[in-house]
Amino acid sequence: MRWSLHLILPFLTFNFLQLNGQENWEVPEERQGRLSPFEFSDSIQQQGSIHYSVNCASCHGTPGQGNFERLDPLPVDPATAEFQENTDGEIFYKVSEGRGLMPSFKNVLSAQEIWEVVGYLRTYNADYVQEVRPTAELSAYGGTVELLMAHLTDQNKIQVVAKGTRHGETQPIEAAEVALRVKRYFGDLQLDETKFTNPQGIVEFDAPQELPGDESGHLELTAHLVNQEMFGITQVDTTLAVGQAFVPVSLTRDRAMWNVVQKAPIWLLLAYTLSVLIAWGIIFYILFQIKKIFDIGAELESKS
Amino acid sequence: MYKYTDTSITDNPKLDKIAKDLLQPVGLNIRFHIWMGLLTLGLMACLYAYWIQLNEGLIVTGLRDHVSWGMYLANFVFFVAASLIGMLISGILGLLGQEWIKPIARIAEIIAVAFAAVAGMVIVSDMGRPDRLPYVFMYGRIQSPILWDVTVVTTYMVISLLLWFIPMIPDMAIAKSRMDHCPKWLSFVYNILSLKWTHHPEQYKILFKATRILFILVVPTAFAIHTVTSWLFAVNPRAGWDSTIFGPYFLTGAFVAGSAGLIMAMYFFRNNYRLKAYITTEHFNKMGKLLFLTGLIYLYFNINEYIVPGYKLKTADAIHLKELLTGHFAPLFWSVQIGGLIIPLILLLFKRFRQPGILTIIAVFVFIASWFKRYLIVVPTMEHPYLPKQFLPQEWMLYQPTLIETAITIAPFILVLMIITVLSKLFPVVPIWEMAELGEQHEAHETHPIDESSLSDETDIKSHSDE
Numbered sequence: 001m002r003w004s005l006h007l008i009l010p011f012l013t014f015n016f017l018q019l020n021g022q023e024n025w026e027v028p029e030e031r032q033g034r035l036s037p038f039e040f041s042d043s044i045q046q047q048g049s050i051h052y053s054v055n056c057a058s059c060h061g062t063p064g065q066g067n068f069e070r071l072d073p074l075p076v077d078p079a080t081a082e083f084q085e086n087t088d089g090e091i092f093y094k095v096s097e098g099r100g101l102m103p104s105f106k107n108v109l110s111a112q113e114i115w116e117v118v119g120y121l122r123t124y125n126a127d128y129v130q131e132v133r134p135t136a137e138l139s140a141y142g143g144t145v146e147l148l149m150a151h152l153t154d155q156n157k158i159q160v161v162a163k164g165t166r167h168g169e170t171q172p173i174e175a176a177e178v179a180l181r182v183k184r185y186f187g188d189l190q191l192d193e194t195k196f197t198n199p200q201g202i203v204e205f206d207a208p209q210e211l212p213g214d215e216s217g218h219l220e221l222t223a224h225l226v227n228q229e230m231f232g233i234t235q236v237d238t239t240l241a242v243g244q245a246f247v248p249v250s251l252t253r254d255r256a257m258w259n260v261v262q263k264a265p266i267w268l269l270l271a272y273t274l275s276v277l278i279a280w281g282i283i284f285y286i287l288f289q290i291k292k293i294f295d296i297g298a299e300l301e302s303k304s
Numbered sequence: 305m306y307k308y309t310d311t312s313i314t315d316n317p318k319l320d321k322i323a324k325d326l327l328q329p330v331g332l333n334i335r336f337h338i339w340m341g342l343l344t345l346g347l348m349a350c351l352y353a354y355w356i357q358l359n360e361g362l363i364v365t366g367l368r369d370h371v372s373w374g375m376y377l378a379n380f381v382f383f384v385a386a387s388l389i390g391m392l393i394s395g396i397l398g399l400l401g402q403e404w405i406k407p408i409a410r411i412a413e414i415i416a417v418a419f420a421a422v423a424g425m426v427i428v429s430d431m432g433r434p435d436r437l438p439y440v441f442m443y444g445r446i447q448s449p450i451l452w453d454v455t456v457v458t459t460y461m462v463i464s465l466l467l468w469f470i471p472m473i474p475d476m477a478i479a480k481s482r483m484d485h486c487p488k489w490l491s492f493v494y495n496i497l498s499l500k501w502t503h504h505p506e507q508y509k510i511l512f513k514a515t516r517i518l519f520i521l522v523v524p525t526a527f528a529i530h531t532v533t534s535w536l537f538a539v540n541p542r543a544g545w546d547s548t549i550f551g552p553y554f555l556t557g558a559f560v561a562g563s564a565g566l567i568m569a570m571y572f573f574r575n576n577y578r579l580k581a582y583i584t585t586e587h588f589n590k591m592g593k594l595l596f597l598t599g600l601i602y603l604y605f606n607i608n609e610y611i612v613p614g615y616k617l618k619t620a621d622a623i624h625l626k627e628l629l630t631g632h633f634a635p636l637f638w639s640v641q642i643g644g645l646i647i648p649l650i651l652l653l654f655k656r657f658r659q660p661g662i663l664t665i666i667a668v669f670v671f672i673a674s675w676f677k678r679y680l681i682v683v684p685t686m687e688h689p690y691l692p693k694q695f696l697p698q699e700w701m702l703y704q705p706t707l708i709e710t711a712i713t714i715a716p717f718i719l720v721l722m723i724i725t726v727l728s729k730l731f732p733v734v735p736i737w738e739m740a741e742l743g744e745q746h747e748a749h750e751t752h753p754i755d756e757s758s759l760s761d762e763t764d765i766k767s768h769s770d771e
Contacts, residue, residue, distance in 0.1 A: 070694050070695030071694065072694060257447050258447070259447075260445065261443075261444070261445045261446050261447070264445070264446045264447050265447075268446060268447060269446060272446055272452070272455075275528075276455060276459075279459050279463075279521065279525060280459070282517060282518075282521050283459075283462060283463065283466070283521075285517075286466055286470075286514050286517060286518060287466075289510050289513065289514045290470065290473075290499065290514065292510055293473065293499050293500075293501065293507050293510050293511065294499040294500050296500075296502075296504055296506055296507050296510075297499060297500025297501055297502050297504070297507065298500050300500075300502050300504060301500060301502075
């Protein structure tokens with residue numbers, strides 16, 4: 001008995017440690033205390049609830065109902081104390097980065113949208129009192145920042161210009177890191193690498209060559225400044241005709257194996273109908289022959 | 305136009321004896337009533353189980369979201385398979401001019417009719433809402449193999465029925481004048497079914513033509529019925545079903561099951577109907593060889609079916625094969641493959657194992673193994689869907705048939721036995737006129753030193769001495 005315990009014990013502790021390691025989701029210290037740049041007003045929380053039902057409810061369920069998907073590890077119900085123990089910064093980090101089955105949302109939702117979700121999730125915490133990021137910390141830049149986006153058709157490039165207004169003076173912003181993303185069905189797709197603006201505040205990205213857009217090739221593009229500490233949440237959304245024109249064809253438009261019976265493939269209709277007609281034609285011919293046997297007998301009978 | 309009546313058959317001196325031998329088991333004696341009574345009792349018990357299922361739904365079975373095709377579907381495939389023997393005997397061997405099949409051809413057709421007729425009902429037992437069956441016809445899609453299956457099973461059943469009935473018309477005429485001991489209504493039925501048969505050559509001509517056309521038609525139809533049944537599985541991209549050889553694989557498997565079934569039926573009729581002179585040891589010998597041949601082809605397809613995915617070992621296939629070969633299906637899998645295929649194949653190589661008694665025992669093993677083989681085709685694949693199964697109740701993970709489900713699975717077998725009993729008790733199971741004809745040929749050939757084509761007329765003792 002003692003022997004076996006000795007053998008088992010190390011395994012038990014090892015397993016326990018491992019499990020513990022799995023459960024603990026470490027968030028880098030400097031991100032833990034990160035705060036939302038805006039107040040979680042009712043309309044913000046309303047927005048957040050929409051993002052939540054579209055992106056999160058499928059796994060996390062309705063908060064408070066415990067009806068989350070039975071995944072491994074379990075997605076936590078946001079209404080639980082366990083979940084609400086996370087600081088705003090921790091939730092923001094975990095949603096942005098993801099881990100294992102929890103997807104990373106940093107390319108799906110903008111920083112603004114993730115904060116909106118955080119705001120919504122806090123409605124399930126009665127004790128929560130929001131701390132907003134102090135205005136001084138909103139952007140170290142200390143002014144307003146504006147991004148502009150345009151399509152340079154002759155070079156087929158997408159140009160982003162960053163301008164800042166500080167102390168009543170508008171200047172190009174140099175050496176700011178810009179990321180360009182395009183909206184796709186399942187989240188955003190980053191185009192090219194992130195790039196730094198030149199002294200004129202300009203950065204140019206190669207326009208996508210073969211990306212399907214809408215019927216006239218329009219793509220929904222978003223450019224944002226990566227350094228939030230410096231510039232706050234700064235982004236520009238534009239629709240540009242830089243993609244391939246794509247007219248979607250309904251998969252049920254033409255005759256196909258998977259379509260309704262009225263749109264069955266012709267060859268199949270023919271093959272089926274012909275086979276049935278031939279087989280049953282022969283069967284009826286045989287029945288007719290049987291009748292002939294009877295007729296012969298009847299005729300012979302009437303003669304005798 | 306028809307001036308005379310052919311008397312070659314009616315004048316045949318052997319006809320009297322043959323007719324007497326073959327009509328002697330016909331009729332509803334006390335044993336028939338007891339047997340049918342027992343079957344009816346069993347059927348009532350099973351119908352009660354079905355009544356429960358009808359009221360409470362499929363939850364009373366072991367079927368759940370993942371395994372939604374359990375024993376019922378295995379049973380359906382088995383029934384379609386067993387019915388194929390009619391085509392193999394009459395269609396293929398008949399067209400090849402094999403004379404020896406004549407005394408057993410009708411038994412094969414009875415099996416075909418019974419199993420094909422019941423197969424349709426088996427599928428209904430898998431439906432939670434059988435009242436929606438008409439929807440298959442109202443809203444069925446012609447693209448679905450299920451619709452094709454319904455079509456071919458029906459067609460095959462009708463052809464089998466005709467193949468059973470048409471060669472029996474002359475027998476009806478022969479029997480109606482000789483059945484003094486039978487009830488009035490039965491001679492009435494005979495009279496109708498004999499269709500005023502007068503053994504006129506013109507009538508024979510039509511009869512031969514009709515059966516010949518049906519022999520040709522039944523071959524593609526039977527191929528279609530079981531190939532389409534296999535497609536119900538093979539059109540799904542799932543491990544264990546996703547195979548291009550499923551059609552021929554099912555077909556040969558069907559011939560194995562059917563041959564075994566026919567051997568069992570032959571043994572029963574030979575002993576209980578005192579037909580030793582007609583269904584001879586040589587017939588068993590030949591059926592043993594047929595079982596060997598079909599079994600060998602089936603083994604070959606089995607090897608293909610497991611080695612090719614086993615070599616590539618795609619993830620899902622690997623899980624599936626592991627379940628079968630070493631997992632929790634392994635005991636069943638190896639019993640079926642070894643006990644139901646490999647050992648029978650080895651034994652059938654020796655003539656002494658193709659004797660009636662021992663061959664029938666082998667056939668029983670093959671027959672039962674054939675049923676479980678269908679189970680092994682249906683269930684393990686369903687237990688492993690592509691999506692991961694997590695945090696599910698245990699009863700969802702592993703399929704466990706319930707008692708009610710088992711009773712509902714047994715019911716079709718009882719129905720088949722009832723149909724076979726009625727058809728074989730009301731009508732001669734061995735064609736009288738064909739036996740008389742064979743006898744005649746035999747006499748004409750008497751001078752030949754060895755004549756293998758006309759074994760059926762020989763007595764049991766004689767064929768023993770031939771060996």
